[in-house]
Amino acid sequence: NKPADTFAYNSNFKLSSWLVFMKNRLEVAKDLMAEKGIIYITISSEGAHYLKVLADSVFDMDNFIADITWQSRKSVSSDSLISTSTNHVLVYAKNKNAINKNEFRLFLDVDGFNLNDDDGRGPYKVEPFDAPNIRKNLEYIIENPNTGQGYRPPEGRHWRTTEEDYKELLADNRIRFGARGLTKPQLKVYLKDAQDQSKGKAATTLWNNVVPDSVDSIIWDGTGTTTNGTKHQQSLFGRVVFENPKPEDLVSRAIQLATDEGDLVLDFFMGSATTQAVAMKMNRQFIGVEQMDYIETVSVPRLKKVIEGEQGGISKAMDWQGGGSFVYAELQNLNMEYIELIQQAGNDDDLLKIIDQMKQTAYLNFQTDIEKITNEDSEFTKLPISDKKALLIEVLDINQLYLNYSEIDDIKFNVSEAVKKFNHSFYKKVGEEL
Structure with a gap:
């Protein structure tokens, strides 16, 4: 129930009307989702907790995955008692039991695999061989073969494997003590093995930013702010055409977790087409739905620029060179x-x-x-x-x-043959050549 709209969309609803508005759309979204489908809902603090209760009733509490805190801005405002710098991202599954947690992972940070023994196994990175807590069967002395010195796990921790498994790893050259006899043993994690096992690391519920706002930033581990989105928008259109746009890095992380290449992404509040632009750059199919007029002046022109190879947002990270296609259609008004x-x-x-x-x-x-x-x-x-x-x-x-599809042949609506042919193809009408 905002006092005024902050962008060209109908956000000025009374609470009860807004909840009904959202309930109708979430129920349809659930019907459209695949069995392994994921939905992300981004919302400010004013409505997040009302929406959480509503979404629990639509998707069932057992299918709730996380309430992610996204750092949507870095600047501090003195206009309020506490400056708001975050938004909520509510994440639900249609059926959480259908999701393989090893597939629900972020992309691997390939640049982190920067070591190589030239043994034919390829690049690797190292991780600590010790782990939290104390288990007696995982406490034993490890001897550094470079120095002959023996080591126990650090206080309050144990080794990651049994002594027998450690010896097998050591014999297989998967333990590294480092140059100049570093004291702690380290486990080698090879890039090939990591790629075979999963996409990469698990996400957390805190999505923040680790580099200054920059439209030209290269691969990084942040999710961007609305400032990133605004700068990208300015580079596309030469001006701000949509207030507080989401950055491509934020949407990219969501798509990384929930989809594979070729999967279908639906956004029924299309806005400035950030989701569709990211989906195209990440080789996903997409559907965007929008009811406001700026779809013709912002959304569609942006996707044309993506096809032409624009280099903002995640383009460098994805090595985006352009290409692709999309179909734009409108409902015929009555x-x-x-x-x-x-x-x-x-x-x-x-x-x-x-x-x-x-x-x-x-x-x-x-x-x-x-x-x-x-x-x-x-x-x-x-x-x-x-x-x-x-x-x-x-x-x-x-x-x-x-106009309903069933009335497409009524002569009083004067529907052209080209439009009829497109609709028959879209709906796969029996007997029509597709």
Whole structure:
């Protein structure tokens, strides 16, 4: 329930209306998700806890994965008692039991595998051979073969394997003591083995940033801030066209965890097309849905720039060189056209013209009599223009906002043969050549 919209979207809902709005969409999202599907919902603190309870009821509490804290800004504001610098990212599965945790991993940091013994096994990195806690069967003396000196685990810790397994690792040249006889044994982790076992490391519930805001940053372990997203946007359009856009690094991390190449990503609040741009650069299929007009001035033009090979966001990390394609389609308006006219009306005269058109061609709610409601003697004439607009929209049949596919051949809608062919292909109508 914000006092004003911070970007060109309908965010000014009362709480109860907003919860119903979200419930309807989350239920549809759940139906569309694959059995191993994941949904991410980014939201500020004002609504996060209401949404968590709602999402628990839609997806079931057992399918809740995490409430991630994303550092969405670095600057400190003095306008409030405590400066807000984070957003919530609620993460749910359709069926958490269907997800293999070894697949739900971030990309490997290939640059970290920077050691090589030239033994044919390829690059590797080292990890400590000790682990937290104390287990008696994992406490034994390890002798450094370079110095002959024996070592026990550090206080409060034990070795990672039994002594028998350690000896096998040592004989297989998978233990490293380091140059100049470093005291602690280290375990060699080869890049090939890590790639075979999983994508990489597990994510945590804190997604923050480790480098200064920069549109030209190379591979890094941060998720970016809205400042990163804004700078990227400025590089694309020469100006700010969408307030507080999400950075590509944030979306990239979400897609890394939940999908493989070729998987399908759906974003039904498309906005400035960040999700679709990232999906394209990461070789995923995507669907974007948007109801606001900026889809034609921001979303679609951005994806065209991605195809052309723009180098912002994650392009360098993904070695993006351009290419790919997408299809852009719009729903054909019926009553939605009248809603748009009503919303744009500036005075009573404009509304009177729209009412005349509605009487001729609009699909009206059968429970209302527009003649009776809008005649010269009715209370309608005394209402402020905002109430008149609301009442006229209620008169329209909401089930006829757009033209149904079943009516595509009705000659009164004058649908072109090219549009018919595209729709038959899209819906895979039996008997049509696809």
